[in-house]
Amino acid sequence: MKSHNMTYLTCIEGADGKRLDPKVPHSVSPSAELRARYDLDRIRREVSPRDIAQGPATLWRYAPLLPVENPQRVLSLGEGYTPLLPARRLARKLGLAELALKDEGRNPSGTFKDRGAAVAVSCYAELGVKTVAHNSSGNAGGSWSLYAARTGLTCVNLLPTDVQPASLQHCRATGQPTYLTENWHEAGRLIAEACERNGWLNICTLREPYRLEGKKTMGLEIAEQSGWKMPDAVFYPMGGGLGAIAIWKAFDELRQLGWVEGKLPRLYVTQYEGCAPAVKAFEEGRAECAPWGRIDIPPGGLKSPNPPGGRAVLKLIREHGGGAVAVATDEALAAIDELAREEGVFACPESATTLVGLRKAIARGWIAPHERVVLVVTGSGLKSIPTLEKPSALVVTTSDAIVA
Ligand SMILES: Cc1ncc(COP(=O)(O)O)c(C=O)c1O
Secondary structure (H helix, E strand, O other): OHHHHOOOEEEEEOOOOOEEOOOOOOOOOHHHOOEEEEOHHHHHHHOOHHHHHOOOOOHHHHHHHOOOOOHHHOOOOOOOOOOEEEOHHHHHHHOOOEEEEEEHHHOOOOEOHHHHHHHHHHHHHHOOOOEEEEEOOOHHHHHHHHHHHHHOOEEEEEEEOOOOHHHHHHHHHHOOOEEEEOOHHHHHHHHHHHHHHHOOEEOOOOOOOHHHHHHHHHHHHHHHHOOOOOOOEEEEEOOOOHHHHHHHHHHHHHHHHOOOOOOOOEEEEEEEOOOOHHHHHHHOOOOOOOOOOOOOOOOOOOOOOOOOOHHHHHHHHHHHOEEEEEEOHHHHHHHHHHHHHHHOOOEOHHHHHHHHHHHHHHHOOOOOOOOEEEEEEOEEHHHHHHHOOOOOOOOOOOHHHOOO
């Protein structure tokens, strides 16, 4: 199929309109808003949703809208094309017409981070990059380590001391250089200095354009799996904000291609109460997040006291509607059980915040009963076992003790 052998990337463009060569690796300040741009007119002429439907059951089915030069030689562990599961029992309970769960726990390392890693590592392998470095609350560190190992790239990870053991194991098992810091607020600066000193590519959130392109495929899939119709609202657990920005970039490109019509969905982001800079900014009507002080959240994602994508996410909410909701840790942990009990989906605590956020949004009158809502379940609960209540069950010696 012609369309699956081509990419239509033309340039990367900054917020100032300056165009940069996509064949050279770039790492800039997140405020530069570097974005990959495609020849959408040509894609409209040469590719159709039917071509996409014949592609592989991975995110590489969207190769024409991805930045790699040669989609036949990409680095894949089978990431993406995760199911959009109807959540009928929860929808009934919440009084909603339609609710769906985008289950990202199916990705190779157990979270949506694999999308960004697969696409960006493929790009940087093509561009001849040898070493990349970043700070990560854990999931991206584990994911990038696995993809880097597969391609021979070195990925330097700086993680917080309370990182989830599963993510740290991914880094350890692959042998990628991995360090911990107790001062998470300084992690970005330490990485920037180490990159400067050693000539490594800084791949921290929104410093380079290609992780975003990988995460964009969540939005492409939500649209395709909805029959190229937009949901009314999407709930996303926000850390740095990259995933939300990426999903709306996908929706915007699809609208420009004419593959979807009408309004883009409203964006609702959720954060833990113990680190909620975007919620605070939204509630105070500000365009920018103020840095958050003491972080008090469970190990894992959403540990972003100064979200690099804060301004862009708040802009998406202003443009398309939506909101930002703070969720207590206990509420998130209870929502994990509710998702498992009602729908059989075992979510990580970060993504369980979306169910709590939805309930609060309904109570505030933000969501109408006839609307179609998607919750992005960004990762599997299997990555967070030590954070969850220790499970126990009765030890039995006779069959009559075994009851249903
Ligand atoms: C499981 C999980 N969900 C959501 C997020 C938020 O990611 P983003 O940077 O796209 O806001 C993270 C990372 O912080 C994460 O690990």
